[in-house]
Amino acid sequence: MxxxxxxxxxxxxxxxxxxxxxxxxxxxxxxxxxxxxxxxxxxxxxxxxxxxxxxxxxxxxxxxxxxxxxxxxxxxxxxxxxxxxxxxxxxxxxxxxxxxxxxxxxxxxxxxxxxxxxxxxxxxxxxxxxxxxxxxxxxxxxxxxxxxxxxxxxAQSQRAVAAARARLEALPAYANGGAPVYLTRFVDESRLRVFGTHSLFGELVAQLGLRNAWSRADRASAAMIGFDALDADPRATLVYVKPLPAMTASMMQTSRVWQAMPFARAGRMTGMAEVSPEGGILSAAYFARSLVEALAALPAGSSAVTSAVTSAVSSVASSARLREAA
CATH class of the missing domain: 3.40.50.1980 (Nitrogenase molybdenum iron protein domain)
Known part of the structure; x- marks a missing residue:
């Protein structure tokens, strides 16, 4: 048999x-x-x-x-x-x-x-x-x-989200609420996934008192777009879920189109800890804490983009050298 x-x-x-x-x-x-x-x-x-x-x-x-x-x-x-x-x-x-x-x-x-x-x-x-x-x-x-x-x-998850909102409201840049934020994950040097209002991330952004800057997909959970589509709201901060692909980090240093984006010119870009958009109540609490930590650590000047990209490129280069040595 x-x-x-x-x-x-x-x-x-x-x-x-x-x-x-x-x-x-x-x-x-x-x-x-x-x-x-x-x-x-x-x-x-x-x-x-x-x-x-x-x-x-x-x-x-x-x-x-x-x-x-x-x-x-x-x-x-x-x-x-x-x-x-x-x-x-x-x-x-x-x-x-x-x-x-x-x-x-x-x-x-x-x-x-x-x-x-x-x-x-x-x-x-x-x-x-x-x-x-x-x-x-x-x-x-x-x-x-x-x-x-x-x-x-x-109850513990809901308390974590509420605590993250309270911390966010204590930050001067977000004290009045309604600050626009793009929530994204880069795929390569030209494409990224942007999360809409009907995603886990989108609902939590609203619960934290922020506003989802991606209005074109208001009724969608996510969309795959080119980064040049992220220019609808010049006041928005761009938050990307790590890791940042090496090709994307390199593009940010060389692309004039990228550097002309409103959030790039103003230094309003930061990376946050990796969280699954398919998660449940534990991922939701982790997301809320991680997003607020990323926004709280965001420098005020344009060096935010430069330092983030330089760090990512250096990390990728170091990893490549280690692989070659091995």
């Missing part, structure tokens, strides 16, 4: 067992789940925020790189790609609940043969992702028997 035939037989046995116990996909099991698998990074963050450690997650190395606000215990098994998980490994983990998003719909039939499966993650497509992530955290807490932990986690 080859591996594929064996897996099919095992899955069939699991399916019969679920049918005999009356488990149904998309519903909460009668017993509190203890062995949980999560196939979405944002939902994995919500689960970990409750103090629940999944037995398995999709692509744990990728999660650790992108979700700095949410450490993953070494005991969590890496199940491979988010939409092509290792089914044999999942079966071996004997889960009693699998948590997926609507994007996993094509896989749901196979997953339901392994364990009861619930679909969450609607906050990803919501116009108010942070508000809905808080609501889904509470729902997940009820489902996993961690209601008190869910309420505490949401």
């Amino acid at each position: 080859n591996r594929r035939t064996l897996l099919a037989a095992l899955l069939g046995g699991v399916c019969l067992n679920l049918a005999s116990t009356g488990a149904r996909a998309g519903t909460t099991p009668s017993a509190v789940p203890r062995r949980v698998i999560v196939l979405d990074w944002g939902l994995a963050e919500l689960t970990l925020a409750l103090g629940v450690v999944p037995v398995g997650m999709a692509n744990t190395p990728g999660f650790r790189r992108n979700f700095a606000a949410c450490p993953v215990p070494d005991s969590v098994v890496d199940l491979g790609l988010m939409f092509q998980p290792n089914m044999e490994l999942m079966l071996a983990l004997k889960p009693d609940l699998i948590i997926i998003t609507p994007a996993h719909a094509s896989m749901s039939g196979s997953l339901e043969r392994l364990a009861p499966t619930v679909t969450l993650g609607q906050f990803h497509a919501s116009p108010t992702p942070y508000t809905d992530a808080c609501a889904e955290t509470l729902r997940l807490g009820r489902m996993l028997g961690h209601e008190a932990q869910a309420e505490a986690a949401v």
